[in-house]
Amino acid sequence: MSNIPEKAQFAIINKFGGPEVFEINERTLPEIKPNQILIKVTATSINPIDWKQRKGNHKLILGSPFPITLGYDVSGIVVKTGEQITLFKTGDKVVGVLDNKYGGAYGQFAVGTENCFTHLPLELDETDAAAFPMVTLTALQALRDVVNLQPRQTIIVNGASGGVGHIALQIAQLMNANVIAVASSKSESFVRSFEPNEFIDYTKQSILNTNQQVDVFFDVVGNYSFPKTKHFLKNGGIYLNLNYIDSLLKSPLNKLHQIFTKGKKAKTLLMKHVPEDLELIKTWMLEGKLNVHIDQIFELNQIIAAHQYAEKGHSKGKNIIKMPA
Numbered sequence: 001m002s003n004i005p006e007k008a009q010f011a012i013i014n015k016f017g018g019p020e021v022f023e024i025n026e027r028t029l030p031e032i033k034p035n036q037i038l039i040k041v042t043a044t045s046i047n048p049i050d051w052k053q054r055k056g057n058h059k060l061i062l063g064s065p066f067p068i069t070l071g072y073d074v075s076g077i078v079v080k081t082g083e084q085i086t087l088f089k090t091g092d093k094v095v096g097v098l099d100n101k102y103g104g105a106y107g108q109f110a111v112g113t114e115n116c117f118t119h120l121p122l123e124l125d126e127t128d129a130a131a132f133p134m135v136t137l138t139a140l141q142a143l144r145d146v147v148n149l150q151p152r153q154t155i156i157v158n159g160a161s162g163g164v165g166h167i168a169l170q171i172a173q174l175m176n177a178n179v180i181a182v183a184s185s186k187s188e189s190f191v192r193s194f195e196p197n198e199f200i201d202y203t204k205q206s207i208l209n210t211n212q213q214v215d216v217f218f219d220v221v222g223n224y225s226f227p228k229t230k231h232f233l234k235n236g237g238i239y240l241n242l243n244y245i246d247s248l249l250k251s252p253l254n255k256l257h258q259i260f261t262k263g264k265k266a267k268t269l270l271m272k273h274v275p276e277d278l279e280l281i282k283t284w285m286l287e288g289k290l291n292v293h294i295d296q297i298f299e300l301n302q303i304i305a306a307h308q309y310a311e312k313g314h315s316k317g318k319n320i321i322k323m324p325a
């Protein structure tokens, strides 16, 4: 307790907007509730939800409680535990996805409830670990729980070089599915390093013209739609769009299209905090079955450049933000 400072550095926003709205400020540490832990953050990583929230895309749902600290992925060391905490103690290294409104990982200290975290094994690098929680949980829950992907089924992963995409293609392979990976020419060698069954360069060939029939179209990027892609889904096939809010808005139209499509379905998902899933992911990573690729590592004071880079939407894997020690 005594080595916890009263104030620390945070990247905060006081208004919604472009990357330039970030300010680095000395601020009082967040308070923990009885079911939360306080973490000295080693690193966080950027997910598209961070820059969507920075722009104010979720303000109708989450409000505008400025100053806001964004960021969900976190790796670090537990420095304080609420009285209801049983799984973690001070000094434990942990990794997870925060469950607060707007996150709160872009600072030297962060809080979250117990079920957001898992212990970080010694074998995994503390900085790199910040890259994996959200994208691996999302890809696992999408393929196992929403799609129920089966061996020898064929899946298209659209956006195969990005954070979720490069994990989805590895998990689909762990499930013994045939994987067709879609990305640009610039990402081809990176995506091919994961040995998908097929690679489609979207800058040269439209997926819409494919003559294949597939079981699943995993639209990670979210730039297609169920009505446009249902013609290449097998009977009973699934179109899965990761853009949750957009999918909810399109749900009535998709339901109408489902009536005429022999069991084909449009689905979406919202990542859930499931500690057992984090355990499984850790096991795969320790066994070398799942690799999270780090594209860039930024310092906290480079947060503007980090968001400018990530928001272009052409990262290979993940971008990390390291906190000052």
Ligand SMILES: NC(=O)c1ccc[n+]([C@@H]2O[C@H](COP(=O)([O-])OP(=O)(O)OC[C@H]3O[C@@H](n4cnc5c(N)ncnc54)[C@H](OP(=O)(O)O)[C@@H]3O)[C@@H](O)[C@H]2O)c1
Binding pocket: 047, 048, 049, 134, 135, 138, 158, 159, 160, 161, 162, 163, 164, 165, 182, 183, 184, 185, 186, 187, 202, 220, 221, 222, 223, 242, 243, 244, 269, 270, 271, 310, 313, 314, 315, 316, 317
């Ligand atoms: N619902 C949930 O719970 C949940 C959870 C996590 C993420 N998401 C959402 O999932 C989406 C993807 O997240 P992410 O972390 O994977 O993002 P990301 O890392 O920024 O992904 C970017 C990837 O998209 C590819 N891409 C860009 N334009 C493309 C196009 N026209 N066709 C095909 N691929 C294209 C890029 O490949 P090239 O560089 O080769 O163009 C790049 O590799 C975001 O919208 C995010 O909000 C949802």
